[in-house]
Amino acid sequence: MKNLRWQELLALVYRLFLVFFFYQIARLLFWIFNKDLIKVDGISEYFRLSYYGTAFDTTAILYVNSVFILLSIIPIVINTKKGYQKFLFYWYFITNGVTYAFNFGDIVYYRFSQARLTSAAIEVGKNEDNLGRVFWNSVLQHPFVFIWFTVIIVVWIFLYRKVKVREEKPNNLIAYFAYSIVVLCITATLVVGGIRGDFKHSTRPINLVDANKHVNNPLQANLVLNSVFSFFRTFNTNNFKLVHFVDEKFIEQEIKPYKLYEREVEPKPNIVIFIVESFAKEYSGAFNRNTTIKNFVSYTPFLDSLANNSLIFTNAFANGRQSIHGMSSVLAGIPSLTDAFTSSPYSNQKIQSIVSVCNDMGYDTSFYHGAPNGSMGFQGFGNILGFKHYFGKNEYNNDQDFDGIWAIWDEPFFQYFAKSIGKKQPFMSTLFSASSHDPFKVPEKYQNKFKSGPLQIHIPIQYTDYSLKKFFETASKQPWYQNTIFVITADHTNQIYYPEYQKAMNRFAIPLLFFSPNPKYNLKGVDNRFAQQIDIYPTLADLIGYNKKIRSWGRSLVSDKNEDYMIVNSDAINEQMIIGNYIYIFNGKEVTGIYDKSDLALSKNILSKNLNSEQKSGVEKVKAWYQDYMDRVINRKLR
Structure with missing residues (x-):
């Protein structure tokens, strides 16, 4: 009897050991391909971090394999039969194969997201109808990931089959079931403790933040973690919780959540905001003039020239990691923390923003994005903010200019934008660009127009910069141009080449530019103060002379209050x-x-x-x- 149960238990332990082993292989590959972003001081430190990662692997593995464990030891007499073992084989590799692939997806996308996979990806993905095309383009662009995954799965299957369970029947059913109940109770206790990360009743289950207990640099936490853990631990979680650290008087005095700027401005200026996809500070020469980067190359000649006649902030940061985070930060002054506000249960509420401020002042407000309407959640959030008009791929209505995956190419959509806005003044219009996005392609007619660089994104960045140039050429001929304030910034950063931008905080470094052909707004100069996306909304409210209190955690960058x-x-x-x-x-x-x-x-x-x-x-x-x-x-x- 014991031999029968022991062979099943030993086979289960061996099969779980294989999962642990291959999770460590995935961690090693993740580090190898991202070691320029996650600095580790030698092999010994890597092994130390991977050792601490075992606790997070345990939670993930037991999440995924809890049913497999139960099916492996439940006393149903037929456990050792070939048909049942074959069923276990398929269950094991389907559940582990799918979730194990999360780690391989992060090998590539960590460079873009700067974070391990979380359930927030569901919120982003549910608005897209092109996920199949995105997946296959990713496979074609990064075949090494698919190859490594395939090789590992083949080896995994080979090793799994090395240990087989012999078909046997229990001689004493009473002893068989009694012994099995003991095994079930012990196993259940171990599984619960493993999922929690501890057996102490007083200790909460381990979470993403616990990875920081074992690191010398916060970025190393992403090496301690694995993508399966970070996805499941954030699934159906809500980290929005009321806290009380200080009294309200301290908040009013030190945080100053309400701002008032008084300025007389007539006539009211128009506002055009460009939120440019992945337009990191690293790519632009104008924002790197004072850096000491050797042999720096700029990929934004037009933006560099425009910066000479603009007010630019050379130490600006994004307040989020994804496109929708950029929208809430730039337009509403709401940053994204561990959990994104835009995918929280609280996003559907009345929000004061530059949109509502402009609506209050009689502006015509509109949002432009060349992707299918609803993509990225922009249209839904735009409705919450109160945009009067939304223009997407549907309104553009010419699929010949569609890039085949994401959106209308930037150049034609920027031209559409330039010719569509301004029919009613004053107006506030925002354009969210799309072409400088993975898979980093440009229209066929521009294949050889732009210089190549060490990163895939360098050519599409030049294409978007060229599209901006063509936009301003068209816009400068429009009657609304002279009395318009333009803002150009990024939603978030993307691929990194220079070590300076591999630094943890510089992962968020973006350009921030204010320009107007009208000299009365005095938008010229280079400002080296720290700035951020959530400063844009109060700055614009100040520039257009709103003269009422606004709710803002940012501050006006043109106020003489010097906040x-x-x-x-x-x-x-x-x-x-x-x-x-x-x-x-x-x-x-x-x-x-x-x-x-x-x-x-x-x-x-x-x-x-x-x-x-x-x-x-x-x-x-x-x-x-x-x-x-x-x-x-x-x-x-x-x-």
Whole structure:
């Protein structure tokens, strides 16, 4: 009897061991292909991180294999029969194969998302009808990932079949079932403890933030984690929770969630906002003039020339990691933290934004995006913000200019934009571009027009820059042009080449440019202060003379009040804030890291028990800001 059950248990242990082994192989491949982004000080440190990663692997593996474990040991007498073992084989490889592939997807997309896969991907994907084309393009662009995955699965199957369960029948059914019940109870206890990450009743289940306990640099947490864990641990979770760290008076005095700017402006200027897909600061020479990057190459000649006659911010940061995060940050001043506001249960509420401000002032407001209507969630969120008009691929109505995957090519859509806006003034129009997106292609007629670079994105960035040039050539001939303020920024960053932009905070570095042909707005110069996407909304409200209080965590970049900055973003595990002379890492409960603001790589944590006065104040401001954010989002006070 014991021999019968033992052979089944040993086979189960062996099969689970294979899962653990191949998870470590996936982690190694993930690091090899992303080691320029995740710095590890030698092989010994890699093994240390991978050892701590075993706890997160355990949770993921037991999530996926809990049914397989039950089916392997449940006492149903037929366990050892060939047909049943064949059924277990298919169950094992279908469930593990599908979820294991998550790790291989992240080998590529970590370079774009800067975070492990989370369930937020479902929110993005549900708005798309081109996922099949995106998948096959990714396979064609990165065949090594598919090849490695296939080879590993073949080897995995080979090793699985090395240990077989002999067909036997129990001689004593009473002993068989009694022994099996004991095994089931012990196994259930081990599985529950493994999924939680601990057997202590007082300890909460491990989460993404726990990966930071074992790292010297926050970016290394993505090496400790695995994509299956991060996906399942964020599935159906809601990290939006009310907290209380400080009193409301402190928030009013130090966070100043309401701003008032008074300026007389007549006639009211038009506003055109370009949110350019993946248009990272790294690609533009105008925003790197003061850097010490050797042999720097710019891929934005037009933007560089426009910057000479614009007000530019050379130390600006994105407040999110995905396109929809950029939309909420730029237009509504709402950054995305560990969980994105736009995919939260609280996104459907009245929100004060530059859209509502312009609507209040009688502007004609519109949003343009060349993808199929509804893509990326833009149309839905645009309706929440109150855009009066939405123009997408449906309205463009010419599929000859469709790139075949995402949207209308930038050049023709920018021309459509230039000729469509301004029929009623004043107006505020936003265009979200699309062509500088994976799979990084340009129209066939431009295949040899642009110089190649070390990154795939360099050619489409030049194409989008060229499209901007053609837009301004057309726009400058329009009657509305002279009295228009233009804003150009990015939704988020993307592929990285220069080591300077591999630094943790510089993963969020974007260009920010304000331009107007009308000299009365005085939008010229180079400003090296820290700035961010959520500063755009209050800056525009100030420039158009709104003269009423606005709800804003950003500040006007053209105000003479010279307000303090609080730069906010998240690496999907922790919140990151730059306040004064320091960068603070916050996990929703406490500050776990403090870095000098010049340490954008987050290489030396100077957090200690003996904080100086500025650091103590900074910690309180971090908590106060987070408290106010949660309060306003959850209690629907964003109007």
